[in-house]
Amino acid sequence: MTAASETTTATAPTPTIAATWPTWLLIGATGFGGPAGQAALLHRELVERRKWLAEDEYLAALRVCMLLPGPEAQQLATYAGWRLHGIVGGLVSGTLFVLPGAVLVAILAWLHAAGRSLPLVAAAFAGTRPAAVALVALAAWRIGRKSIRSAAAVAIAVAAAAALAGGLPFPLVVAGAAAVGCVLLPRRTRGSAAHGPVPGDRQTGRSLARHAALVASVATLIWALGYAAVAQLGLAGGRGPAIATLFTETTLLSLGGAYAMVPWALDEAVGRGWLLPEERLDALAMGEATPGPLILVVTFIAFLAGWRAGTPPTAAGFEGAAVATAFAFLPSFALILAVAPAVRRIAPGSLLARAMEGVGAAVVAAIVMLAISMARTAFLPAGGPDPLAMAVAAASGLALSFRWLPTPLVILAAAAVGATAAWFGC
Numbered sequence: 001m002t003a004a005s006e007t008t009t010a011t012a013p014t015p016t017i018a019a020t021w022p023t024w025l026l027i028g029a030t031g032f033g034g035p036a037g038q039a040a041l042l043h044r045e046l047v048e049r050r051k052w053l054a055e056d057e058y059l060a061a062l063r064v065c066m067l068l069p070g071p072e073a074q075q076l077a078t079y080a081g082w083r084l085h086g087i088v089g090g091l092v093s094g095t096l097f098v099l100p101g102a103v104l105v106a107i108l109a110w111l112h113a114a115g116r117s118l119p120l121v122a123a124a125f126a127g128t129r130p131a132a133v134a135l136v137a138l139a140a141w142r143i144g145r146k147s148i149r150s151a152a153a154v155a156i157a158v159a160a161a162a163a164l165a166g167g168l169p170f171p172l173v174v175a176g177a178a179a180v181g182c183v184l185l186p187r188r189t190r191g192s193a194a195h196g197p198v199p200g201d202r203q204t205g206r207s208l209a210r211h212a213a214l215v216a217s218v219a220t221l222i223w224a225l226g227y228a229a230v231a232q233l234g235l236a237g238g239r240g241p242a243i244a245t246l247f248t249e250t251t252l253l254s255l256g257g258a259y260a261m262v263p264w265a266l267d268e269a270v271g272r273g274w275l276l277p278e279e280r281l282d283a284l285a286m287g288e289a290t291p292g293p294l295i296l297v298v299t300f301i302a303f304l305a306g307w308r309a310g311t312p313p314t315a316a317g318f319e320g321a322a323v324a325t326a327f328a329f330l331p332s333f334a335l336i337l338a339v340a341p342a343v344r345r346i347a348p349g350s351l352l353a354r355a356m357e358g359v360g361a362a363v364v365a366a367i368v369m370l371a372i373s374m375a376r377t378a379f380l381p382a383g384g385p386d387p388l389a390m391a392v393a394a395a396s397g398l399a400l401s402f403r404w405l406p407t408p409l410v411i412l413a414a415a416a417v418g419a420t421a422a423w424f425g426c
Contacts, residue, residue: 012051017085017092023050024096027077030411031101031291032132036367038073038293040139041407046080053080059146061343063356066174066363068339070251070332071293074098078333082340090337098329101292102299106321108286109303113317120419127418128411129378130389134397135407136371140364147360152184156358160365173362181358182351212338219334223248226326236302236320237310242272243320244327247298251331254295262287262297274305298324392417 027045031038039062046052053061061079065072074097081093148154156177163173230240250265266283269275275283287297302324303317310316378389392414399405405413 014084024093028097029100032128035073036139036370037132037135040135042076063359064343068335069254071295074293075336078336079340101290101296102325104290105286105296105299109300113307123422124415124419127415130393131396131410131414133374133378134393140367144364147364153361156180156361157365160362164369174359177358177362178355181354185354185357208342215338230323236306237316239305239309240323243302243323247324247328251328269301298328
């Protein structure tokens with residue numbers, strides 16, 4: 001099934017699939033700031049600049065991805081690729097979104113395992129954090145003003161923020177926001193989060209269910225064949241099957257975002273002897289400092305698991321990283337491609353549309369809380385204020401707000417400031 005019958009409404013002409021590759025690679029290579037920063041980058045590139053998606057459809061897809069297990073930004077990129085070029089487009093966009101970060105994490109894991117130290121590189125990554133704070137803060141503003149359109153939605157966002165600050169698990173916050181949204185949010189006949197059925201689209205609920213079942217069946221077959229191949233080849237020093245199983249579970253259980261399950265995956269890795277206890281923080285730092293989904297932490301974990309079990313260690317490490325990455329993202333692809341045809345069929349003002357609007361308010365609250373947490377880390381690294389980090393964040397926010405520079409150049413400039421400050425001992 002493709003999206004050939006569902007051309008994007010009121011957007012730019014559909015580019016060829018070859019013409020989209022540089023964009024997906026660019027987004028993947030500059031997707032700092034976690035899910036919120038990546039969602040903001042996708043919005044800027046796909047809605048504002050290239051107009052490949054309309055605003056309402058972007059918001060509808062974002063909310064659906066927030067409800068699914070797995071990295072929501074990667075699923076959002078996959079959905080956008082599917083809208084342009086069907087299943088093949090979704091596979092291309094989702095893969096290229098992940099590839100730069102996965103390769104970089106694997107290389108950094110190798111440097112870590114080989115006992116090498118590159119302080120300037122670490123400082124450059126640290127320099128991107130203030131720019132990421134600005135990116136996330138702008139995402140909260142831009143997405144919030146589109147998603148929160150009533151007093152009830154404001155109340156849901158405030159309550160969600162309070163619940164998150166109080167330590168309530170994000171899946172429960174999302175469920176509560178959806179339930180409250182069904183009851184409190186006003187019915188609308190226009191301007192809803194989704195477009196509704198596309199004119200001329202003859203798909204029925206039964207055909208959508210058949211599509212979802214077909215995608216699930218194919219994904220299950222691919223998983224089984226891949227697992228058998230990993231076991232037969234003895235990849236990652238024989239740890240390949242365990243890596244595939246653990247990180248498939250990590251994705252399927254990551255409802256509410258990677259932060260809900262990454263700590264569990266790290267504990268599992270320590271318990272299995274794949275990581276040393278102090279390397280939990282190293283793994284998290286790698287995931288935070290590199291572009292792409294935070295769940296790429298599993299690439300770092302699996303590299304070390306293979307390195308410590310196989311001979312030669314470098315080959316076993318890269319085998320482990322490849323297995324972890326493939327099996328962590330296979331469920332993510334399957335879930336979004338299974339439900340993609342139904343995203344735009346949510347009727348305006350329906351119960352599901354109002355539930356999703358409630359989820360959207362909770363998403364904005366989560367982005368705000370993330371921005372606050374990131375600001376605390378970036379601006380108070382040693383308990384006291386860091387004027388340079390604050391200045392970088394302010395400059396990045398101005399450059400992004402007024403579009404003086406594209407996002408990749410802002411990120412690179414911030415990295416250069418971090419490396420320069422470290423070189424001169426600032």
